Amino acid sequence: MRDLIRRLNKTLEFLAFADFLAPLALRLYLVPVFWMAGSNKLQSMESTIAWFGNPDWGLGLPLPALLAWLATLTEAIGAILLLIGLGVRWISLPLMITMLVAAFAVHWQNGWLAIAEKTGVFATERTVEATERLDRAKAILQEHGNYGWLTEHGNFAVLNNGIEFAATYFVMLLALLYLGSGKAVVDYWLNRKLHLGL
Numbered sequence: 001m002r003d004l005i006r007r008l009n010k011t012l013e014f015l016a017f018a019d020f021l022a023p024l025a026l027r028l029y030l031v032p033v034f035w036m037a038g039s040n041k042l043q044s045m046e047s048t049i050a051w052f053g054n055p056d057w058g059l060g061l062p063l064p065a066l067l068a069w070l071a072t073l074t075e076a077i078g079a080i081l082l083l084i085g086l087g088v089r090w091i092s093l094p095l096m097i098t099m100l101v102a103a104f105a106v107h108w109q110n111g112w113l114a115i116a117e118k119t120g121v122f123a124t125e126r127t128v129e130a131t132e133r134l135d136r137a138k139a140i141l142q143e144h145g146n147y148g149w150l151t152e153h154g155n156f157a158v159l160n161n162g163i164e165f166a167a168t169y170f171v172m173l174l175a176l177l178y179l180g181s182g183k184a185v186v187d188y189w190l191n192r193k194l195h196l197g198l
Contacts, residue, residue: 023182026172027082033169034095038076041068048072059105071098082176085185092177096170103166114164115157122162130158 041048045068051057052071053064061067074094081091112122116130134156141147150156181187 020182023088023176023179024185026176026179027085027088027181030095030169030172030176031079031083033079034075034082035079038072038074038079041072042076045069045072061105070094071101074098085181085187086190088181088185088187089177092173096173096177099166099170099173103163103170107161107163107166110160110162112164112167113160113162116160127160130160134158 049065049068052059052061052068054060074091075098078091078095081087111124111126113124113127116127116134117123118128118131138147138156141150
């Protein structure tokens, strides 16, 4: 049994030449996510600050201007650093904190699901009702609208706004915190140069 496991593991050793692909894929996936989140906030900072601070229709966080600017700049600058592979482990930490705040302050009360589903282990009364409303909306559009044209490039969905996406991004950032940026990026070459004393 031990020999079989060794042989199986040995067959995967050829993957070592491309070990940079996993962190590269994680980084490139997260770049547009954080760039869009940061740049959208930046375009309307007054409303972002108001949303951070307002307890009635917003997050009700203390020091809303400071926290809004910190979150916005972390996301925008973080996207750039992830893209070029500079300080990836360091920027992963504040981005992870941003995802935790988003998960608990924004999405927690909506459950796990990002998109509402009628069935499944994470379906709730809220998501079941949302999918029933979606079915009714589809029926109305099929009867009174050009439904084929409306759904030609995709189906309608109801955003549940649960913690699913924030949790997923957190896990991806956690992996980058431990994996680092990979090879062929600024971090790798800076570390190599420093270790060689050049």
